[in-house]
Amino acid sequence: MSLSTTENTSSTPQLSPKFTDDELSQFHRDGFVIVRGLADRSLVAQMRQVTDEGLEQEIPPLEFEADLHYPGAPESRDATGGRTVRRLLQAHSRNIVFTQWLGRPALVSRLEQLLGVPVVMPLAHHNCIMTKHPDFSSQTGWHQDIRYWGFTRPELVSVWLALGDEFPENGSLYIIPGSHLGTLDRSQLDENLFFRTDLPENQPWLDRARPVELRAGDALFFHCKTVHAAQQNMTSEVKYSAVFTFRPHDNPPRPGTRSASQPEIILPLSSPIE
Numbered sequence: 196m197s198l199s200t201t202e203n204t205s206s207t208p209q210l211s212p213k214f215t216d217d218e219l220s221q222f223h224r225d226g227f228v229i230v231r232g233l234a235d236r237s238l239v240a241q242m243r244q245v246t247d248e249g250l251e252q253e254i255p256p257l258e259f260e261a262d263l264h265y266p267g268a269p270e271s272r273d274a275t276g277g278r279t280v281r282r283l284l285q286a287h288s289r290n291i292v293f294t295q296w297l298g299r300p301a302l303v304s305r306l307e308q309l310l311g312v313p314v315v316m317p318l319a320h321h322n323c324i325m326t327k328h329p330d331f332s333s334q335t336g337w338h339q340d341i342r343y344w345g346f347t348r349p350e351l352v353s354v355w356l357a358l359g360d361e362f363p364e365n366g367s368l369y370i371i372p373g374s375h376l377g378t379l380d381r382s383q384l385d386e387n388l389f390f391r392t393d394l395p396e397n398q399p400w401l402d403r404a405r406p407v408e409l410r411a412g413d414a415l416f417f418h419c420k421t422v423h424a425a426q427q428n429m430t431s432e433v434k435y436s437a438v439f440t441f442r443p444h445d446n447p448p449r450p451g452t453r454s455a456s457q458p459e460i461i462l463p464l465s466s467p468i469e
């Protein structure tokens with residue numbers, strides 16, 4: 196079963212300028228909410244073009260599948276498929292189209308509802324285009340994004356924008372509704388802080404997992420504690436997603452952490468101050 200969403204099923208979908216009360220309740224209850232068609236076709240097409248160029252020309256900074264050693268990844272950069280890109284890093288500075296996306300009132304107003312004003316975007320986390328290739332992509336285990344981040348409070352939201360259709364066969368995310376509200380004991384995690392699938396006590400959580408099916412232009416908003424995972428891409432087409440992370444202005448990175456290692460961007464307000 197795929198997730199219930201906020202899809203507008205009328206023939207001419209109207210994008211609401213903000214989250215509805217139901218959507219906000221869903222985010223707080225489940226730790227995520229999907230907005231259909233948040234980015235229009237032209238924005239998606241431009242981002243895809245930037246991604247194609249970045250991949251063809253190997254424009255740095257890049258992260259390769261081989262760098263992470265996740266299950267299914269090539270052994271090293273020299274192995275067959277070793278130069279399969281997992282992420283085009285520093286997406287924001289790759290093209291003006293990302294500034295256009297981050298300035299969209301329909302995006303910023305929703306972030307303001309979740310995080311208050313002004314919304315701040317760390318450049319140290321996500322800020323990437325995820326690419327998932329046939330043949331050489333890897334599995335990403337169950338995890339919370341906050342596990343290696345260093346902020347004052349675990350209060351951040353990521354927005355995962357699909358640049359093509361995402362479904363289980365091409366490695367879409369799976370997500371555990373409500374997991375952001377749970378308290379994980381260290382013993383439930385492995386040495387790399389992935390949620391263990393071999394423990395009976397973790398099974399009830401894993402049984403609740405659902406695939407996140409997206410169409411190009413759909414956006415998944417998810418909490419930094421929401422547990423998620425993804426499989427390899429078993430299709431013949433590469434999957435692209437643009438992912439950025441946001442925080443409330445009063446939740447700064449802790450000094451000395453990787454989260455504090457790069458500058459941040461303060462998003463323009465979604466509507467002018469009166």
Ligand SMILES: O=C(O)CCC(=O)C(=O)O
Pocket residue numbers: 325327333334335340366368423424425426
């Ligand atoms: O597409 C994937 O493999 C999942 C990526 C992910 O969850 C992450 O980078 O936090």
